[in-house]
Amino acid sequence: MGILDTIRAVLGTSAETDATREADPEDLFGMSTAYITMEAELGYPNAGAAALCFSSVDSTDFEDTLREVRDILEAGEAETGTNASVRMDEQGYHWVVLEDSDPEDLVTSIHFAADTFIERGYGSRLLAALFAFEKSSRYVYWIYSFRRGSYYPFAPKGGRERDQSAEFKLQSVLDGELAVEDDTSYWYPLWPDAAGRHPWE
Template sequence: MGFLDILLGRTKAVAPDLDQLFGLPSAALTLQAAAGFTPTGTGAVCFASVEGGAFAQAHQEVQELLDADAERTGPPVEVSRDEYGYSWLVSRRDPDDLPALVSDLHAVNSALEGSGFGPQLLCSVAGFQDTGQRRLGLVYLYKRGTFYPFAPLAGEAQRRDNALELQVKAALADDLRIEQDLSRWFPIWGAPGL
């Protein structure tokens, strides 16, 4: 970054660091101890919708990669589209096997990135819930290399539990690279598993 960039307030973009996803299993232990949330076994990768043969080939490669996992007991990766036009590649695993889910999310992101679809990648999310059935997603922002909590209120149309999100932010500060700019904590309404 040059002197002119500093004067004009431009910042250098943070390179994606998909290995940050591997911090989720240890963060899940902290989250369970601090707030009583456990993994749901559902995770997803969100990207701007892409059509065409190149994406179909990349999706096929992701499918084959994940289907090769002999331990997979759930359905293969599903593709869904939300009401905002974003696409989600969804993986479901045993809730007690968060490391396998994280490996799926990492593999999907890596495969799409390797196929040239990195600019379309938006985020990845791993789902959690507590005994009161409150839902929580730990969202990884691909382009920022950071995480943030997203807690939709049950039964409330597009309302969030901001107090819970801030509680989780504080609890996970030592486990994950938390996004400090709260304006980047985008709601992911309609995300699979939340």
């Protein structure tokens, strides 16, 4: 199974089939309090970045939807200070990338983008929302799987290894505050290209 097939299986159709609950964009607002817990109890402050991963559709209507998301996020930059951009990674997946030191603005902007895709009939194209935290110059993430309707932690290390002890610690502290995925086989790693970089870079 290639990397694209693996992504489709874990964050895509089979994940949706196996899901125990439906995705709800309101779940994203749970991150508003999780940011506080992450810093106060675990020492992981907000890294000032979040992103929405989705697969595109070759249609004019989808392009119009993406343009609407981008234009409104850019228009709100003056008010919130949230920098927004749209990127495509080497695997062909698209990202709405947000940068802001205020975690509340990141959560609100991610929710807006996801909700717009859903309202325009493209909720099935949403794969994941990522929220970044940093400690000792290393990033960890909470990833929301739209197909599973749940969060899971991801703590990458160098050499495409993950810090499982850190991930299970995050799970133990945040489970209940977030809808954490119980089945660890769905804790799919979204690897960055290099240490110290984000998966969408």
